Amino acid sequence: MELVVSLAIGVLAGSGVWLLLRPRTFQVTIGLALLSYAVNLFIFSTGGLRTGADAILGRGQVGTLAEFTDPVPQALVLTAIVIGFATTALLLVVLLAARGLTGTDHVDGRERDR
Amino acid sequence: MTAWTDHLVIAPILVPMLAGAAMVLAGGDRRRFLAGLGLSSTVLMLALSAALLVLADAPEVRIYRLGNWPAAFGIVLVLDRLSAMMVALASILGFAAFVFSLARWHRAGAHFHPLFQFQLMGLNGAFLTGDLFNLFVFFEVMLAASYGMALHGSGTARVRAGLHYIVINLLASLLFLIGVSVVYGIAGTLNMADLAARMRDIAAEDRALLEAGLAVLGIAFLVKAAMWPLGFWLPGTYAATAAPAAAILSILSKVGIYAVLRLWLLLFGDGGGASAGFGATALSVGGLLTIAFGSVSVLASQNLVRLAGASVLVSSGTLLAAVGMGQAAVTGGALFYLAGSVLAIGALFLLVELVERGRDIGADVLAVTREAFGTGEHEEDGEPGERDAIGEPIPATVATLGVSFLACALLIAGLPPLSGFLAKFAMLSPLLAPGGDAPPPIAWVMTAALILSGLATVVAMVRAGMDAFWATPAGTPQRVSVVEFLPIALLLVLCAGLTVAAGPALDYATAAAEALHTPSDYLRGVLVAPEGGR
Numbered sequence: 001m002e003l004v005v006s007l008a009i010g011v012l013a014g015s016g017v018w019l020l021l022r023p024r025t026f027q028v029t030i031g032l033a034l035l036s037y038a039v040n041l042f043i044f045s046t047g048g049l050r051t052g053a054d055a056i057l058g059r060g061q062v063g064t065l066a067e068f069t070d071p072v073p074q075a076l077v078l079t080a081i082v083i084g085f086a087t088t089a090l091l092l093v094v095l096l097a098a099r100g101l102t103g104t105d106h107v108d109g110r111e112r113d114r
Numbered sequence: 115m116t117a118w119t120d121h122l123v124i125a126p127i128l129v130p131m132l133a134g135a136a137m138v139l140a141g142g143d144r145r146r147f148l149a150g151l152g153l154s155s156t157v158l159m160l161a162l163s164a165a166l167l168v169l170a171d172a173p174e175v176r177i178y179r180l181g182n183w184p185a186a187f188g189i190v191l192v193l194d195r196l197s198a199m200m201v202a203l204a205s206i207l208g209f210a211a212f213v214f215s216l217a218r219w220h221r222a223g224a225h226f227h228p229l230f231q232f233q234l235m236g237l238n239g240a241f242l243t244g245d246l247f248n249l250f251v252f253f254e255v256m257l258a259a260s261y262g263m264a265l266h267g268s269g270t271a272r273v274r275a276g277l278h279y280i281v282i283n284l285l286a287s288l289l290f291l292i293g294v295s296v297v298y299g300i301a302g303t304l305n306m307a308d309l310a311a312r313m314r315d316i317a318a319e320d321r322a323l324l325e326a327g328l329a330v331l332g333i334a335f336l337v338k339a340a341m342w343p344l345g346f347w348l349p350g351t352y353a354a355t356a357a358p359a360a361a362i363l364s365i366l367s368k369v370g371i372y373a374v375l376r377l378w379l380l381l382f383g384d385g386g387g388a389s390a391g392f393g394a395t396a397l398s399v400g401g402l403l404t405i406a407f408g409s410v411s412v413l414a415s416q417n418l419v420r421l422a423g424a425s426v427l428v429s430s431g432t433l434l435a436a437v438g439m440g441q442a443a444v445t446g447g448a449l450f451y452l453a454g455s456v457l458a459i460g461a462l463f464l465l466v467e468l469v470e471r472g473r474d475i476g477a478d479v480l481a482v483t484r485e486a487f488g489t490g491e492h493e494e495d496g497e498p499g500e501r502d503a504i505g506e507p508i509p510a511t512v513a514t515l516g517v518s519f520l521a522c523a524l525l526i527a528g529l530p531p532l533s534g535f536l537a538k539f540a541m542l543s544p545l546l547a548p549g550g551d552a553p554p555p556i557a558w559v560m561t562a563a564l565i566l567s568g569l570a571t572v573v574a575m576v577r578a579g580m581d582a583f584w585a586t587p588a589g590t591p592q593r594v595s596v597v598e599f600l601p602i603a604l605l606l607v608l609c610a611g612l613t614v615a616a617g618p619a620l621d622y623a624t625a626a627a628e629a630l631h632t633p634s635d636y637l638r639g640v641l642v643a644p645e646g647g648r
Contacts, residue, residue, distance in 0.1 A: 046295040073295065076295065084288075087257075087284055094280055
């Protein structure tokens with residue numbers, strides 16, 4: 001499972017970085033989205049990867065982290081998803097405004113050869 | 115400790131939050147109400163930050179536990195001298211920029227008032243929090259508001275620069291998250307004090323990974339602070355933004371410096387075990403390179419607003435290099451420098467708008483477009499033969515602006531008699547005499563860098579000032595209202611106050627730096643169990 005998750009994070013991050021370096025604003029946005037997926041998965045995996053562990057403690061159970069999954073990375077990833085979602089939405093609006101004002105979807109607001 | 119002074123610690127976050135929320139509910143049409151509310155909120159924050167500044171001037175740190183949970187479980191706010199100083203700077207700059215914006219900028223776009231309040235809330239929160247993830251959240255509050263502020267007034271240049279600014283900061287936020295999660299994965303805590311207490315006992319095989327995580331975190335902060343290879347976004351963004359927004363953005367770069375200062379000295383100080391001093395070379399060399407890059411960009415700036423942006427780079431570089439030296443006395447001088455440079459650069463950003471307005475009546479408000487004209491234009495305009503040989507009296511507005519510009523130039527370049535010079539002296543003096551030993555080579559490099567960057571700033575400022583005040587064609591009407599000039603005067607008077615009261619101010623800064631370098635009080639204060647806790 002570790003291998004699958006780390007490969008997934010790696011592929012997402014790699015594609016994200018490649019798209020981020022592309023000249024079109026839409027590619028940059030998608031690149032940022034992929035990168036944030038990679039980071040979210042990464043945060044999630046810092047709590048340790050386990051199958052079949054309890055999500056929370058059962059009644060009367062005095063637990064250590066060996067018995068249930070660490071809730072802190074889940075809380076972190078939730079916050080990160082919300083914030084990432086909101087800022088990506090904002091970026092989309094700015095992207096559309098830039099497209100409207102400059103007449104091109106190049107990240108610099110003008111084509112290179114012009 | 116009385117009950118109500120304890121609650122003052124959270125007030126700088128609550129006041130702008132509530133004011134901003136009320137503004138959102140009130141809607142954008144009631145401008146008079148919004149302006150009144152914003153003004154009372156910023157004035158209240160001035161008073162609060164003054165109170166906190168006095169409260170913090172004590173050996174023990176003040177802790178505010180949200181929900182009274184012990185620090186290891188709950189979120190804490192921590193007030194010490196450094197955070198009180200930063201909150202005070204943010205409030206002063208916020209007040210000045212807000213009053214300035216009341217003249218005309220607050221009408222230039224929607225939601226200016228709530229965004230401004232949320233910006234201040236994010237700044238204050240980032241300065242006060244004692245928890246890494248909470249720091250991330252306040253960074254995002256601050257950045258989300260700053261995206262809106264950077265785009266305020268709209269226009270092609272702003273949207274283009276804002277797009278770059280947003281993408282770079284989103285990327286830095288992702289790095290921040292990676293760093294935070296690695297730290298949590300290894301150390302099992304996100305509380306800064308708890309983390310510092312655990313630094314010594316990190317297993318040897320995990321230490322490299324933890325250091326890598328903290329280094330990634332550091333990169334996120336250094337993007338904000340605009341250290342050399344990470345700071346190319348800064349001059350373009352600041353040049354494109356509206357003047358009050360640029361003044362507020364100029365303290366955003368100091369948030370990066372603050373985070374580096376706080377975390378680096380806490381985690382990699384003497385208590386860091388085998389990691390002590392990690393990254394010191396990177397900080398000081400990076401700072402020196404930033405000074406060099408900033409000085410070249412100051413010289414290369416074709417217009418005033420880019421010059422102001424480039425001087426933010428120089429000031430960031432100076433602070434980073436001084437922190438990287440790792441001496442408490444140098445850090446104390448650097449904190450004194452930080453206070454003066456935040457005020458002076460804020461004043462310069464506001465001033466530049468007034469000066470540029472006098473020069474380009476009818477031209478685009480955006481200063482960026484001035485690049486297309488070049489600096490030689492005005493000399494060709496006013497043919498000297500047409501005018502009286504003796505010249506004409508300089509109008510009072512131009513004279514006032516000129517004197518303010520001169521004061522800004524002296525402050526930023528670090529020339530006597532103003533506080534910029536004292537600050538540079540306070541940094542260099544302990545650096546060159548570390549207890550009788552011969553100073554290390556990097557101390558000499560730092561000295562040279564500070565002096566040369568000052569020279570570059572003087573040259574650039576003199577050139578820009580001559581172009582702006584002496585070569586302006588006759589008959590250009592200057593329309594500067596008192597509301598716009600007062601904040602600049604306030605900032606400059608405060609700088610003058612820093613000069614006159616340099617002794618007490620420097621004592622305060624040195625005490626703050628001592629506490630940062632020996633964080634035992636900080637650790638004890640945060641980690642002690644709450645009274646009546648659960």
